[in-house]
Amino acid sequence: MNETQTKALAAYLVALADDELILGHRDSEWTGHAPILEEDIAFANLALDEIGHARLWYELAADLMGVERARFPDRQVYFRPAADFRCLQFVELPKGDWAFSMLRQYLFDAFEQHRLARLVKSEYQPLADVAARIRTEEIYHLRHTRAWVPRLGLGTEESRARMQAALDELWPYAQALGAPLPGELELEEEGLVPGGGSLFAVWSAEVTSLLKEASASTSFADNEVEADRAVHSEYFPALIADLQEVAQLDPAAQW
Amino acid sequence: MVINAVKLLARPSDAQIWEALAEVPDPEMPVVNLVELGIVREIGWVEDALRVTITPTFAACPAYEVMGADIAARLRRLGIERIEVQVRQAPAWTSEWITEEARLKLKAAGLAPPPHHQGELIQVLLAPVACPRCSSTKTSLRNSFGTTPCRMIYTCDDCREPFEQFKPL
Numbered sequence: 001m002n003e004t005q006t007k008a009l010a011a012y013l014v015a016l017a018d019d020e021l022i023l024g025h026r027d028s029e030w031t032g033h034a035p036i037l038e039e040d041i042a043f044a045n046l047a048l049d050e051i052g053h054a055r056l057w058y059e060l061a062a063d064l065m066g067v068e069r070a071r072f073p074d075r076q077v078y079f080r081p082a083a084d085f086r087c088l089q090f091v092e093l094p095k096g097d098w099a100f101s102m103l104r105q106y107l108f109d110a111f112e113q114h115r116l117a118r119l120v121k122s123e124y125q126p127l128a129d130v131a132a133r134i135r136t137e138e139i140y141h142l143r144h145t146r147a148w149v150p151r152l153g154l155g156t157e158e159s160r161a162r163m164q165a166a167l168d169e170l171w172p173y174a175q176a177l178g179a180p181l182p183g184e185l186e187l188e189e190e191g192l193v194p195g196g197g198s199l200f201a202v203w204s205a206e207v208t209s210l211l212k213e214a215s216a217s218t219s220f221a222d223n224e225v226e227a228d229r230a231v232h233s234e235y236f237p238a239l240i241a242d243l244q245e246v247a248q249l250d251p252a253a254q255w
Numbered sequence: 256m257v258i259n260a261v262k263l264l265a266r267p268s269d270a271q272i273w274e275a276l277a278e279v280p281d282p283e284m285p286v287v288n289l290v291e292l293g294i295v296r297e298i299g300w301v302e303d304a305l306r307v308t309i310t311p312t313f314a315a316c317p318a319y320e321v322m323g324a325d326i327a328a329r330l331r332r333l334g335i336e337r338i339e340v341q342v343r344q345a346p347a348w349t350s351e352w353i354t355e356e357a358r359l360k361l362k363a364a365g366l367a368p369p370p371h372h373q374g375e376l377i378q379v380l381l382a383p384v385a386c387p388r389c390s391s392t393k394t395s396l397r398n399s400f401g402t403t404p405c406r407m408i409y410t411c412d413d414c415r416e417p418f419e420q421f422k423p424l
């Protein structure tokens with residue numbers, strides 16, 4: 001890789017990490033609050049996994065940037081201004097009701113599984129190795145969230161209505177999953193990462209088919225998509241303030 | 256020079272080190288140790304420090320720091336002063352690294368061992384899981400997630416007991 005590609009790949013990995021971190025943070029908000037005990041445990045595990053995966057991506061980025069990998073994830077998470085995060089608004093949205101969180105997790109996991117299937121073939125071997133690790137763990141996420149879509153859609157009138165409302169709100173934001181990540185265009189040509197556009201078509205057909213089976217209506221208005229990862233939702237500053245509050249009280253503290 | 260030579264002579268052998276490591280229980284499943292779970296990958300001397308390389312079962316395994324501390328404490332009893340525990344994430348840990356003996360210990364403790372999968376994880380997840388108590392294969396998955404990232408929850412439809420399975424990975 002030349003210097004430009006190295007920089008681009010680091011930026012790409014930080015964006016992937018930011019998505020995982022913020023989704024994991026939202027998932028963690030269910031700990032102690034999920035509707036049933038099993039799902040409380042499940043969401044705590046999902047949160048832990050996503051935040052763990054964020055750490056792996058941050059560490060890879062640190063190696064590319066030539067900075068110390070041990071401290072880099074904490075610096076990124078606890079001491080970076082909100083404006084410098086590169087997550088999608090899709091993961092920033094408040095946790096909503098449980099159908100909303102479950103559906104968001106499913107849509108994200110389904111997309112991620114396609115991306116990981118391609119990242120395991122990356123020309124940059126450390127990236128391919130980490131992708132392989134994350135991919136097997138994510139099989140359990142997708143199995144779980146996939147199973148809940150028909151349960152919600154075909155369950156009761158209330159569960160169906162809640163899932164439909166969640167879908168209607170999430171769908172426009174989910175369109176940004178396929179938008180190019182920072183650096184993606186330069187990297188795709190070199191076989192370092194897959195192009196998000198090609199993954200998006202496969203993902204869209206797959207999730208639409210499952211949603212239809214679950215009796216959800218999938219006719220959506222053409223909404224404007226905010227695909228620029230530098231533009232955050234109105235909910236993001238409060239999320240970051242919450243996430244960073246304790247660490248910033250005493251930045252030199254030893255944990 | 257002489258002091259260095261003495262230090263070198265006083266070093267425990269690799270076999271002694273592996274034996275000691277095999278006495279370090281998994282913090283969350285103390286019936287099995289970190290060697291037979293395949294978590295300890297490598298040992299090696301870097302000057303006068305012993306480097307122990309571990310690969311946690313799951314990327315976000317919260318127990319790895321405790322594992323490192325337990326490993327260091329056990330090795331200090333062998334007279335090793337400088338111990339460096341290194342976490343290696345790739346190649347990823349796989350349940351195929353769990354020894355047959357450890358599988359039996361897990362089962363005896365009421366934890367269904369992970370089935371062998373030869374890389375075909377999705378296929379193996381469709382197969383029935385045997386109850387570790389009554390061996391019935393009439394069991395139902397209750398949750399893909401359990402009390403630790405590496406376990407999931409089942410109930411046995413015959414003996415009616417809930418049990419956990421160590422996830423194939």
